Amino acid sequence: MDFIDEVVIRVRSGDGGRGCVSFRRERFRPKGGPDGGDGGKGGDIILRVSPERETLSHFGSRRYFKAQNGEPGRGDQKTGKDGNDCIIEVPPGTKVYDEDTGELLGDLIHISEELVVAKGGKGGKGNTHFATSTNRAPRYAQKGMKGEEKRLRLSLIYIADVGIIGLPNVGKSTLLSRITNARPKIESYLFTTIVPGLGVLNFEDEIRLIIADIPGLIEGASKGKGLGLRFLKHAERTKLLLHIVDISNVSLEDPLKDYMTLRKELSAYGGSLSQKPHMVILNKIDLKEKEPLMIENTISKFKEIGVEVMGISALKGYGLEELKSVLYKKLNLLEEG
Ligand SMILES: Nc1nc2c(ncn2[C@@H]2O[C@H](COP(=O)(O)OP(=O)(O)O)[C@@H](O)[C@H]2O)c(=O)[nH]1
Ligand SMILES: [Mg+2]
Structure with missing residues (x-):
């Protein structure tokens, strides 16, 4: 299935049922008092965060959602049945925009959180x-109110503590697979990872970090070249x-x-x-085992410009064990603010 983290859907809440014009039937009185019941309320369109969803891919080709209309009122003061709500499941981290006004309607984070759109x-x-x-015998009843129709843009932005970024093929997915439970696709050609991945790093004291692998940034990504731009948003929530x-790939002339x-x-x-806190991870040092000075030299170049590096x-x-404990300490510090 395609990975989808951005989708525009159309929703329409239910119309209210119409009120009823009716009169009591009584013996010896052809027309009793009015007894027309009210129409039922139309169903709402509700977005709900589901733990079962990790992406927006389940929307597939379905882009239109309609809640049920309320039923009309009936005689004998019977109120029409309310229309059923239409509940749309989304993954945690879904931002909801009105596509026509651009207004942010909500940011759905917690499991079971709901938003009436x-x-x-x-x-x-x-x-x-x-x-x-x-x-005494009004022949008038109200129509129900119309439901609302909206176009919504759903934009999933992963909820992760740490984002892994880098040019293609530097080992992002490998790192994710080594320090978390995630099992991403790893191959040695560019752009194998075309979907961002999430993994969980557990520590003994049950503190867990969520780590996101953000696919290959290449030069020009921010201008829409390559894949990077599309996925950079998944770094937004990371700390x-x-x-x-x-x-x-590091050259002696220009290690940075x-x-x-x-x-x-x-x-x-x-x-x-x-502006986000960041550190540089020099990966694949096994390929430079015979050139320890080259590694040392690169590390000091980063230190010279004040960047933390390992x-x-x-x-x-x-x-990797050292990296894990650095992550643990850093995020505790960041959390304490
Ligand atoms: N020698 C060596 N190869 C690595 C290391 N980490 C990753 N690779 C290889 O580099 C290639 C790209 O790795 P991948 O994790 O898919 O890179 P990504 O595009 O950044 O996700 C794969 O062939 C990996 O096996 C490392 O530490 N040392
Ligand atoms: Mg990858």
Whole structure:
């Protein structure tokens, strides 16, 4: 199934049922007083956060949702049945916008949280309500109120503590698979990861970190080139970014090149991304085992510009325990603010 994290749907809440014009039938009196009941309320359109959903892919080709109309009132003061609500499941982290006005209607985070996005129309009042001293037999009842129709943009933004970013093929997915329960696709050609992935890193004391693998940023991503821009939004909620740099791509002349490319993309993307706390992870140090000085040199270059840095090999497992404890400490500190 395609990975979908952005979708526009059309919703329509139910119309209110019409009020009823009716008169009591009594023996010896052809027309008793008015007894037309009210119409039922139209159903609401409700978005609800479901733990079963991780993406918006379940929308498939279904883009229109309609709640049930209220039933008309009936004689004998019987109120019409309310229309059923239409409940639409979304994953945690779904932002809801009115597509026509651009207004943010809600940000749905917690399991079972609900947002009424279109209210059902009120039922019309039956003629019972309209009897007066001068008109004891009103032939008038209200129509029900119409439901609302809206176009909604649902935009999923992962809820994650840590975002892993970097150029394609630097080992982001490998790292995610090594430190979390996630099992992403790993292959050695560019752009194998075309969907962002989420994994959970558990610590002994039951504190857990959610880590997001954000697919390959390439130069120009923020201008819509490649895949990066589309997925950068998944870094928005994270508290810490790990910039992965492939040490086997680092040149002696310009060791900061890949890092700078990435920083530029983040700034161009805008928002708060470039201000987020971050650290650089030099990956694939196993490929430079024979050149420890090269690794040392690269590390000091980052330190010179004030960037926190560490070397790992996601593949061989070097430095991963240390990385985990750094993450643990950093996020505790960030949380304490
Ligand atoms: N030698 C070495 N190869 C690695 C390391 N980490 C990842 N790779 C390889 O690099 C390639 C790309 O890895 P992947 O995790 O898919 O990169 P992504 O595009 O950043 O997600 C794969 O062939 C991995 O096996 C590492 O620490 N050392
Ligand atoms: Mg990947």
